[in-house]
Amino acid sequence: MKHTVLQQHLRLAGRKIAKAARFVGQNAHEQGQQRIQHHRQQRLPKFLQLCRHLGGDRADGDAVDIVESAQLRDLPLAVYAHENKQHHKRSDRRAKQLQNIHVRSSFSKSMPENVSFYCGICYYIGKKGGGHMLQFILGRAGSGKTAEVFSRVAAALKDGKSPVLLVPEQFSFETERAAALRFGMKDAARVQILSFTRLAERVLRQVGGVAEQVMSDVTRTLLLSRALEIHTAPENAPDAARQPNDTAYLQAVGAFFAECRQCGVSPRLLTLAAKDMEKGKLRDKLSDLAALFDIYDGLLAVGGIDAAGRLQMAADRLPSVDIFDGAPIFADGFKGFTAPELAILSCLMQSSALTVTLCTDPDGNAPLFAPVDDVMRGLRALAEEAGVTVLPPVELAENRRSLTPALQALERGAFAPTPTVFDGDAKEVTVTPCPDIFTECTVCARTVRHLMRAEGLRARDIAVVVRDLPAYDGILDAAMRRAGVPFYMDTAADIYTLPLPTLMTAALHIAAAGFSTEILLRMLKTGILSFDETETALLENYTYTWRIDGARWEKPFTADPNGLSEKRRFDRAGLEKLEALRVRLISPLADLRAALRDRTDGKTFAGALYAYLIAVDAAAGVRRLFSALSADGAPAAADMTARIWDEMMGLLDEFAVIFGAEHLPCRRYEALFHLAVGLLRVPALPQSPDAVQIGSADHVRLSSPAAVLILGANEGVFPAAPAESPLLGDRDRETLAKSGVRLSGDRLQKVKEERLFAYLTLAAPRRFLFASYLTSGAPSAIIDTIDTILPHHAVGSIASPDGSDIESPAEGFDRLAAVWREETPLRATLAAALSDRADYAAFADGLRRVTEKAPAALSPARATALFGSDLRLSASQADAFYHCRFKYFCQYGLHLKTRRIADVDASLFGTLTHYLLETLLPRYAASGAAPDLAALRGTVHNTLFAYIEREMGGLADKPARFAYLLSLIERTCVSLLWFSAAELAQSRFSPVAYELQIGTEKLPAPTLPLANGGSITLVGKIDRVDVYRRGDTEFLRVIDYKTGTKEFRLSDIPYGLNMQLLLYLFALCSHAVPAGALYLPAKDITLKNGSAPPDESRLKMLRMNGPVLADADVIDAMDAGGRGVFIAAALKDGAVKTGKNMLLRADFAAVRDLCNRLLLQMAGTLQKGDIAAVPTGEEKKLPCSYCDFRAACGREEDGDAVYIVNKRDDAVLTALREEETDGKKMD
Template identity: 30%
Template sequence: MLQLVFGRSGYGKTEYIRNRIADMIDRGETQVLLITPEQYSFISEYSLLEQLGEARAHAVRCLSFSRLCDECDRLYGADGRKPLTKGGKAILMKTAIDQVRPDLELFEKKGSSAAFVQSMTGIYDEMKSCNLSGAAVYAAADDLDTDILRCKMRDFSRIMTAYEALLGDRFADPANRLTRLYDQIKDQNYFAGQTVFLDGFNGFVAQEYKILERIIAEAKAVYIALDSDSFGMGDGYDLFAYVNETAGILQRIADKAGVPTNALQLSENCRTDYADLRRVEQYIFADQAPETEIPAEHIRLYAASTVTDACNDLALQIKGLLRCGYRAGEIAVTMRDREKYAPVLASAFEKYGVPYYADERQPVTAQPILVFPMYLMRSVIYGWRSDDLFSLIKTGLTDVSDSPDLHRTENYVYTWGINGAAWKRPFDKSPKGFAGALSDSDRVQLERINALRQSLMEPLLAFQKKVHGATPRQISTALFEAIKAYHADKHLQQLAAGLAQDGASALAEEQGRTWDVLMRILDQLATVLPEKPMALKDYCALYALVTHTEDLGEIPMGLDNVQVGQADRMRFNNPRALFILGANEGEFPQTVTSGGLLSDNERKQLAAHDFKLYSFGEILNLQERYFAYKAVSAPRERLFVTYTATGRADAPSAIVTGIQALFPNLTVEKWNPANALDLVDTPQNAFELMSGLYDSTDPFFVALRAYFSDEPQYAAVQALAENRTPMIKDTATARKLFGKDMVLSASRIEDYYNCPYRYFCKFGLGAQPRQKAEINPMERGTLIHYVLEKLLSEVGTKQLPNYDRKQITALVDGYIEQYFKEEMGDPSDMPSRFRYNFRRLSKMLVDVVCRLAGEFAESDFEAKAFELPIDVDGAVHSKVIPLQDGGSLRIRGSVDRVDVLEQDGQQFVRVVDYKSGAKAFRLADIVNGLNLQMFLYLFNVCADGSNPYAGVPAGVLYMHAARSVMTVETKRSAEKDIAGQEDKAFGMNGIVITNPDCDIPAAMEHDLAGKYIPVRLKKSGVGGSLASLEQLGLLQRKIEALVADMGNALQNGQIGQHPVQAKDHDKTCEYCDFASVCAFKKSVTPRTYDDQTDSAVLAELEKEGESHA
């Protein structure tokens, strides 16, 4: 007898089945078999144990189809072939595709990519579950009218046939287990005398129907529970159309076997006594529903603003239920798009302390021990790429992963662009980049870096040697040995122990399972692949493919956890409360089409030729509606439905609109700050809530701020919310950080006035961006300074005008080569482009030196010092600038060039700075803290009587030591245009002292033509960038005041985020290395100043001088 037990969801089908089982056990019957879906077996066994007790429950065999296969293997003998894992299956499928690729008609160009292998594996599994062989697939192709589909089917057949040939007598594919089960039992009368119950199914695949043929034909009685109230009455498109189709197939199987079929229709909702939940179950997807005054007291609709909001609210509602006496095991959460919600939901559950069980299999692709072999192989395959090597280290599973020298090694590799074979040789350059000879500390650091390099490379080089020309088995063995050589197994154990100690026991246990997965993968690669030499690159590709198919399996289900699962595969255990996430249009119910290698239209064509595969087209949408129905009808007491409402793209689905139609007065809830008290469940949640609404004036949030005001992290939230200017409150800390008696490079003054906060990051915290050893503007400037210093020192400014261009070129090239060897070591180690970029600077430097020769021919000033050091104990002693707290500030630096003129018993001094970049000179910048470096140098040189260059300040000049792009009007005027533009480009800017006779400017350029200095003789007199000695004195006082203000501000902890914003200084933040530090600040207030003319600045200084007189 076949007994079909029909009833809508919650109408007592499972209870009926279990009661029938109990009655049979009470009558002493022992041949009772219950078959359930795999994911429902735990719940089913547990429920039977509760209902029958331990002794009586043993009389019932509770199996799934896969466990039935295991039982028959024990009874009739196992296959003897080695079962394939998912990874092994992927290996064989790829091998099969490669073998028949030349014969493929449509998929030849697809090759054996991971995506195609996975899709083809899916097609194979589908064909086998539908009892279709490769030969059947090929035969079906002959009847098709469409060329493309015909080619597809033939390709499928060829691949399937090749795949099964590879299986041979060695391997057993899980997709064939039910077929083998049928072959085992078809002549054994296995089910004779048994009463078989099937519960929890809504449909079966062809292989399962074959087993059901034997069950129905042989068993004493068969009971099958199905969700439906319309069998024999539906139109094929009602809610239970898919289930009714299943029932019809079962009835035909019984008729064919001569077994009578009875149908029992259960008609009363036994699950819930609440009228609103009953109404939802009965009418949610009905064409019409009777009007009612029933209130929706047990239903809640929530419109979330984000996925995070949805998950946090859900977790909070569950926590509320737990406080009200619900057990976690009585609550279920379901969704249709698990990937969208699972990670956020897990975080919310952890935050609110909700225990849960997720019915999902965990991927392994990101697990450290599974990634480790991948980067180990990639390092060898791609010739020691630094990215691969550091990725290997950063798995955390090598002996050097926690080395304090790791960051130094990374910086060294970044600085010198280390890649490829350079990893196999000892590193020998300065860790600081272009820093000349190695210091003792550099050598110590280099030794430590090389020790790390050696520890990393030795196992890799040994592995490389072993895998050359090796078979898959030998490569697997070499990988295992390399893993052991790095002690990765021990580091994995340490990781697990650390996680367990931190309370993350699930993650700790997971590490052991990942090791088992790795061993399984290596074993599959060693045993499945043929024993012949294989390229490591091919092996690595297979390894990557296998890791994408493997998973960690499922975490065993606990007895009291919230059940979480995806709606299409979840079997509910009669929960008291159910939560639905993502009830949005197109998401749940999901709008689906057949994916993979066969489209809906192609499946329709196949079905028309009686070639039936999985469901497609409209039936899939009917199934989706059925999944939604199963979800809303599952709870006994409470139904919570959440959807995201962020705009038109997030419309509510039929679940929400259906409930609203049934209960027009039901209010959709949203997050409301007025209900914030309900959200304060833990200190962490309360703090997050307070932080998110810090500006609220609601008394509740005022109270929260007061509550957390003494917490250390509160100050950070307050500073961000109130957009406070950063400050070091403890002045003692500030003085300790910056020093009481400060000695700073002159360039740091400009750093501070560019942005105090940037100064703090750079020099207070010592955070420095990494610099590559390349020809950047800084290194280019260093080279220019080096060549000019050496050349002018050797030749002298008086003799230089006597040198022609050829002689100058020889000198410049010689110094460039000398610099190259001194600063960068062996030139052969540097890339050819690097060496080229250095040498191409030669022509530019020759132009600069020729220009200098012309200048010195016109000047009475003579260069006396180059790279003149200014310091506490330098050739020039820096001036002490007193600070408010009794401390002091002195500057240090190096002057590019000091020129001197002896006249009328006085020594006039000017300083010259070589600039490789173009920068306009403006006194407005100087008096606002920018570009004042050379003035500080000038005033220090002139004021320090102990140095031979002390004297009267004669000016500051900036020489542009780089070539510019020239434009010409016509070919005829080209020479004249270029000459004029070169004069302008190489002309110095700055400021020069003036006196009544203008003899000092004339001593710098005899004819005052303005070719070399920013002063020109005009009809109206001498004009240009001039200042009197008194004005330079006022400028000195202003600059020293700026320096003192900076020192006082630092010692008082004033480090505000105030970037300068002025003409030519409008990109301070754009090019700041620390811009990300300020990213969370609401707004930044820049420091601005007017773009005044030089004469206006000098006039203002004179006015200030008069007010201080």
């Protein structure tokens, strides 16, 4: 019994002495040894006896008396001295100073002359007895806690030790940087700067366990999905409703399980808690979660270990190893600790001197710091349980960070129950209300530029803090770039849409679900496959034209790449190239499908996907992307591209490990891979050491920046309003706590943490603080706090009226654009300031066109280069020009073409109709009689399908709809041929040309000279030309086949529309008389499969319309007897019946002159460069509704337009005749 008591006393004395001795300098130790020898027989024999016994195995009964008589418990336990290798008087002086600050015992106050002697004794004994101690450094934000820690680290370095600095994971880089600046590179290398993760790795490296695979968040979610799949299998949970691919549910469950691990709650503990509850929903839910947790733990044990489990493993093995050799340990920057982290701290404080800094108010129990005070109480409890002495805390009261009284007052009063109001000027604190997030980000970037320019701050001296960082992603960074501000945004990029993940997920989708044109094109456009842009465009156009999709990708391409709309020769060479591209694209995917066709394990899955990447040489594609991005001046994007390769390879490795023995179908692997890639995040890397730091308040590390800008200080945003856990609400957690299971995720605790985040942000700056909020919501407690404590703070503005706040050219251009229409001094000033920039002219020109709605235009020189001085125009081009000049520019200037699906559209209908009529009509016209309908049908069918086989590759690869539409064309052409043959049989007009080309050697094109020396040449093709001879006079008519109900209107001609037939007629009538220009509508007038010819009423459905010469003989020559059956003209009593479109010879001449003037006007307009988007058409029937280029012209719905006035034809004729009489040109 006596021996046990002795051991307890010795242990207590040894620990206390050792803890004090750890802080004593080497010089004091040497001096102490000398004094021990000097006073061996005179002054302190009992201390010498004690020294011989401490740390050893021997102890006798006298030691108890020695301990008690020496009053070792009164020794100065908090003596703190830096290493001192100089004279021992300096040690005396330093020890006395520290004694006055830290030592409170009566014994220490009575020993001023022998402090260094006792320090030497303590050090000597401490070398044997160890240092089990815990001490807190307490202080509010900016009180110098980290500086105090660095001072103690410096003392340990001078003492020849390698102190340990334990910091949060995200603070490691900043701490290493600060250590290098403070201690120099040589000494900084001796400081062991660790996070808990790195500490655990060091422990496990010594005692075993480092080889365990550490699971990422993505991998844990995959395992959780697999666990949920097992848990919800029919044999385990027949009524389960949750799906293993429900990402939101998986993330919620994963967060809950992570919370359980942090709080030391195991599946068994959850199960026991559930059993103790009454029957109900909570019990069922907990039982279900516990079962899922247990399955998940089992999978985790096979696949590796998560971060929390790794920390716990390190804590379990830490007592068996002394990894720091008694070096002092400092934990700095933590707001709290998880259960595994507390276990590690408990082990550390039992083997070393542990110092922990905590941000709290040493003077009182401020509610703001309640979460931190809870942490301190927890650590004290751990120390008492382990028998570790807790030294009196070091209390730091002075604000050493804030350099202005206003900022000091704000730090002291922030979120205090009764804050002290600072009545002085607080111009260094600015609050800015903003109408929207875009304006807020613009103001932020401007403010940063101002601080750098006017206040001389470096970018790294400025921090921007938000609470919801994803909400600012893509907005704040864009504003910073526009302002030319270097910055680092602490975000993790979503990689799902990046090229390599897109390629891999698309390949897996095809392997699981089959070929899809959309997915294949997505793969081609990643830029990773070895297909250039032209090859990709060829494939895309072909698949669009022929509607290639699904299984059709597995069959050879056989259709004409030109499609069906153009009457062109079959492109055999193009088809061969496309087929080679198809094989090159499909073959590796076919191999991947074959490899994953059956249920495979994780290694086979990962190997097959990797083999696909090798087959398509994806690594080379990534290198190409990296080089292109680097050359384009996008180093961050290039770096991300390179890092993504490593991330995706790591993901394949994880699939091989965690699903190594799982045989799953390809669809399941595809779902898991999509889930993993969707969750994978790659943090951005700083691109410059001098950059503005942008981060979230709960994650950012603020190292006393000179200026802090707070964005989004709105109610419920910053501080955030914590949402209730989707799995367990606050009441559920209270019930759990009563069962002995305490979790940390209740909302009250989160509210306290949010206020602490806000306080730390307000207390961070040294010189300037800026806070902004959106006026669409209420300001938060941050703004209320500033308003209360600093009533005289500055109020920021969105934009200064005089522009004096503009900080960058980009903002200057934006502001100039906003006031461009205003004749103000600001506009003049900005225009003058920016006019010297190279990009100003283009900017100003663009503004003029937008604000003044200036029409699109080219310079005359550029217009001449584009269109030429000698214009070759077709009638359809003239029609397009007068419908809209901008459309003409796109279609005939830029030669833009819209893609067409290979379908029987109007263009193909016209092509086939013209071919059949050109081929068959001469045969029937020569017969002089209407053909037999049955025979005509057979002839048309055979001729049409022979053409389809010869020119379009037949019907084998065409959809069923194509064959159906061909049958409609067939019936229509039968009607047209029968009508035309019947009409010619009774007519004195005879066909002399079919598909007549104007502009050949046989028929030179008519030419009009231009004033500038150029010319207009009319070219084109006429469907049919008929002639009637009366004596020496030839009468010509032209006929055009038109789908639909095309109707000629003379009133269109003055607007430049529908001149086609007349232009072609006039081109032929240099020595002939114009007799008519007629449209023949393409309609089916025959009875289906009927043999009887159409009656007169049905014939009139195809009656041709257009201008006809008002000559009774000519009309009779066209339609025998002038009955009006075949043309829209008739005779009454042998005379011409009055009707529209009946023209005299002089009228035809006047119309000819008008058409020529319109062509000359068109040429002049083009050569001036006028390509304005001013459409011509009837009101509410403008051509914009069906224009292929309406997305490019920029015309608004109420923009300029020319509206046709539907005049009567006789009114137009009257105007033309008056023009001919008085010489006044018609408008």
